[in-house]
Amino acid sequence: MIAPAVRIVKLGGSLLDLADVQQRLCRWVADQPAMINAVVVGGGAAVESLRLRDRADGSVHRDSADLHWLAVRLMNRNMRRMARGIPGAQTVWQVDAVRRAARGGLVFLDSLRILNRFDRSPHISSLPWDWSVTSDSIAAALAKLLAATELTLLKSTTPADCRDWRDAADQGYVDAYFPTAVDGVEFAYGVNLRDRSAARWRPVSQTGPPADSGPHALPSP
Numbered sequence: 001m002i003a004p005a006v007r008i009v010k011l012g013g014s015l016l017d018l019a020d021v022q023q024r025l026c027r028w029v030a031d032q033p034a035m036i037n038a039v040v041v042g043g044g045a046a047v048e049s050l051r052l053r054d055r056a057d058g059s060v061h062r063d064s065a066d067l068h069w070l071a072v073r074l075m076n077r078n079m080r081r082m083a084r085g086i087p088g089a090q091t092v093w094q095v096d097a098v099r100r101a102a103r104g105g106l107v108f109l110d111s112l113r114i115l116n117r118f119d120r121s122p123h124i125s126s127l128p129w130d131w132s133v134t135s136d137s138i139a140a141a142l143a144k145l146l147a148a149t150e151l152t153l154l155k156s157t158t159p160a161d162c163r164d165w166r167d168a169a170d171q172g173y174v175d176a177y178f179p180t181a182v183d184g185v186e187f188a189y190g191v192n193l194r195d196r197s198a199a200r201w202r203p204v205s206q207t208g209p210p211a212d213s214g215p216h217a218l219p220s221p
Helices: 021-030 044-056 064-084 095-100 111-117 135-145 165-170
Strands: 006-011 036-041 090-092 106-109 150-155 188-192
Touching: 006 021, 006 135, 021 064, 021 106, 036 064, 036 095, 036 135, 044 064, 064 090, 064 106, 064 111, 064 135, 090 095, 095 106, 111 135, 135 150
Parallel strands: 006 036, 006 150, 036 106, 090 106, 150 188
Antiparallel strands: none
16 A cells, blocks of 8 residues: 655654643644654653663563563653644554545654554564663654654754764664664654754765655555
C-alpha cells in the first residue's frame, strides 16, 4: 500500500519542562515541507529518575526488559499529556491511522501498543531491552517500521565537533544504540528546539535534504 511521505518527529524529554513546548513543536512543524508528522515523545525526568534508581540499586542487568517497558509506559504518559494540549492532534497506534493522517498535521504515536503489536518485526525485535536504548532508538526503529522519509530529533542542545552519529552517541547527544538503530533511515537529523532559530545538525555524510513529497510503502497492519 502506498501513502504520502512520513516524518517521524521525536520530541525529546528534556524539552517537556518548557512552558511553550507545544507551541514550539507546532511552529516548527508548520515551517517544514508538508509530510505526515508522527510524533514520538521522550520519557524525560520520569524515565531519567527510573534509570538513576536502577543504577543506585545495582540492578542494571536485572529485569532489564521490565524496566524497558516501564520506561515506554512513562513515554506514553508524556505523549498523552502533550497530545491533549494540541487542538486536532490524534493519538494513533495502527499503521492505517498513520496512512490516513493529514499532511502537515500531527499524530502522536502510542509507542507501547505499536512496539507490542510489531514485536516480531526485525526493526523492533533487534532493539536491546536495556539502557543503551532510549526514545531516540525507539523513534529510529519506528521510522524504519513506518518507512518514514525523515527522522527528526528535537533536542535541547546541538552537538559540538561531531561528524557522525557515533560521535553524537559518544557525546551523549543520542543513546548508545542509536548509530545502529538509525542505519537504514533515509534522512535523520537533530534540531535544537530550545534555540529560537531551531539550529539543525546532521552527519556530514548527509549532503542533501530529504524528499518531501514522494510516495512510500508502509507495512501491513
